[in-house]
Amino acid sequence: xxxxxxxxxTLLVAKCLPQVYxxxxxxxxxxxxxxxxxxxxxxxxxxxxTNSFGLETVTLNINHPNTADLRIRLYxxxxxxxxxxxxxxxxxxNYTGTIFSDTAVHSIxxxxxxxxxxxxxxxxxxxxxxxxxxxxTWTLAxxxxxxxxxxxxxxxxxxxxxxxxxxLFFSSSDLPLVFINTSGQSIPGSGKIxxxxxxxxxxxxxxxxRNDPHNHYNGKIGIEIHGQTSSGFPQQSYNVExxxxxxxxxxxxxxxMPAESDWVLYGPYDDKTLMRNALTYKLSRDMGxxxxxxxxxxxxxxxxxxxxxxxxxxxxxxxxxxxIADLNPTDITGDQVTGGYIFSIDKGxxxxxSPYVPNNSSGxxxxxxxNYPKPSNIVAQQGAYLQDYVDSFETxxxxxxxxxxNTGYRKxxxxxxxxxxxILNEIGRNVDGYRLSSYFHKDKYSKGGQLxxxxxxxxxxxxxxxxxxx
Numbered sequence: 141x142x143x144x145x146x147x148x149x150t151l152l153v154a155k156c157l158p159q160v161y162x163x164x165x166x167x168x169x170x171x172x173x174x175x176x177x178x179x180x181x182x183x184x185x186x187x188x189x190t191n192s193f194g195l196e197t198v199t200l201n202i203n204h205p206n207t208a209d210l211r212i213r214l215y216x217x218x219x220x221x222x223x224x225x226x227x228x229x230x231x232x233x234n235y236t237g238t239i240f241s242d243t244a245v246h247s248i249x250x251x252x253x254x255x256x257x258x259x260x261x262x263x264x265x266x267x268x269x270x271x272x273x274x275x276x277t278w279t280l281a282x283x284x285x286x287x288x289x290x291x292x293x294x295x296x297x298x299x300x301x302x303x304x305x306x307x308l309f310f311s312s313s314d315l316p317l318v319f320i321n322t323s324g325q326s327i328p329g330s331g332k333i334x335x336x337x338x339x340x341x342x343x344x345x346x347x348x349x350r351n352d353p354h355n356h357y358n359g360k361i362g363i364e365i366h367g368q369t370s371s372g373f374p375q376q377s378y379n380v381e382x383x384x385x386x387x388x389x390x391x392x393x394x395x396x397m398p399a400e401s402d403w404v405l406y407g408p409y410d411d412k413t414l415m416r417n418a419l420t421y422k423l424s425r426d427m428g429x430x431x432x433x434x435x436x437x438x439x440x441x442x443x444x445x446x447x448x449x450x451x452x453x454x455x456x457x458x459x460x461x462x463x464i465a466d467l468n469p470t471d472i473t474g475d476q477v478t479g480g481y482i483f484s485i486d487k488g489x490x491x492x493x494s495p496y497v498p499n500n501s502s503g504x505x506x507x508x509x510x511n512y513p514k515p516s517n518i519v520a521q522q523g524a525y526l527q528d529y530v531d532s533f534e535t536x537x538x539x540x541x542x543x544x545x546n547t548g549y550r551k552x553x554x555x556x557x558x559x560x561x562x563i564l565n566e567i568g569r570n571v572d573g574y575r576l577s578s579y580f581h582k583d584k585y586s587k588g589g590q591l592x593x594x595x596x597x598x599x600x601x602x603x604x605x606x607x608x609x610x
Contacts (some may be wrong), residue, residue, distance in 0.1 A: 190306025
């Protein structure tokens, strides 16, 4: 009997003992590329899961003068990965005894460096506790986006045990379920990779279960990261192009929206209501202006749950979107060169800069970008025509006779479209209004020819969601 109790005690103690694996370090170059640090794990007696045994914590020790330069991702042996931390910490330095745990009270995204103690990671550790064999190579990938500050990984470790990181298993939703599988490829910031997409949608009022067949779409896509500032968010957005098996784009009707090949999977990370863009676009459509149609959905990327997204139309010349004339490279004279065009005021590459500056500005400029035709497709005569037309409008607007119906601003623009555009930006308190994500379009003279404001776009910081540019 004594031997029996001793054996039982030994088994219980053995069950509770965690297994810790320590990894080495090295330099972290500031080249905006990922540096990989590998750790071989062996001796785990069972597959890792969220119920009985799995990854519990990840510990980091990093010397770096500015932790906000760093993005750190952990890869499991089967390729499943998640973001531990993404450009967090303000102007502080170092990760010292930083322990990432799904049960931590404080989130790394809301904390300031130096980081010491327990933090909830940007994405859940539980993603890797998916039933896989945890024995094999684990990789810590660290990206330093600023060349001026180099750092070093001192050490890192993984702890496995009987209190695995976990959570509620996502089984079903009233929203459509969208699954992206990149087959181990990283999704780039520009230049789409080929991936697979499956959509489960059983109809209005019918529950969608994770294990249902991909009955709404099941095929190839091209995918890249969408946005500029938002590209650094933990919940990233994506440009998606539906394709055939040969890689050609194919117009496809998605979730009741008209068939097209170009779409946006938009993650409303900085809008906790999840509704600001959808509300604005609906108001615009109710005013008689085209704006992107949206459908809420739940998104998984490589089995990792990413949250609630919009599956939405991308701004594009199309009879069901921005309905303006097609413009070919040979359309360089007469009525043909006068449209159609889509252009914007935004960040990024600038095609031309307005000769006028915003009122009360401090060195700011108005920078225009071509959207249709693309900068790589527009020819010199078309670019010169559009720039000259917009310059003429701005000159008339700034001129002494700006109110003259024949020579003032009314000659160049659809006034009603600008009024509607202003109304939505003002009632929506859009801090980006008129300076970023502001789109315009123009058709040929034979189809009206005036400059129209819109479509409206990117109101995630509108509706009292920011406290600047008020």
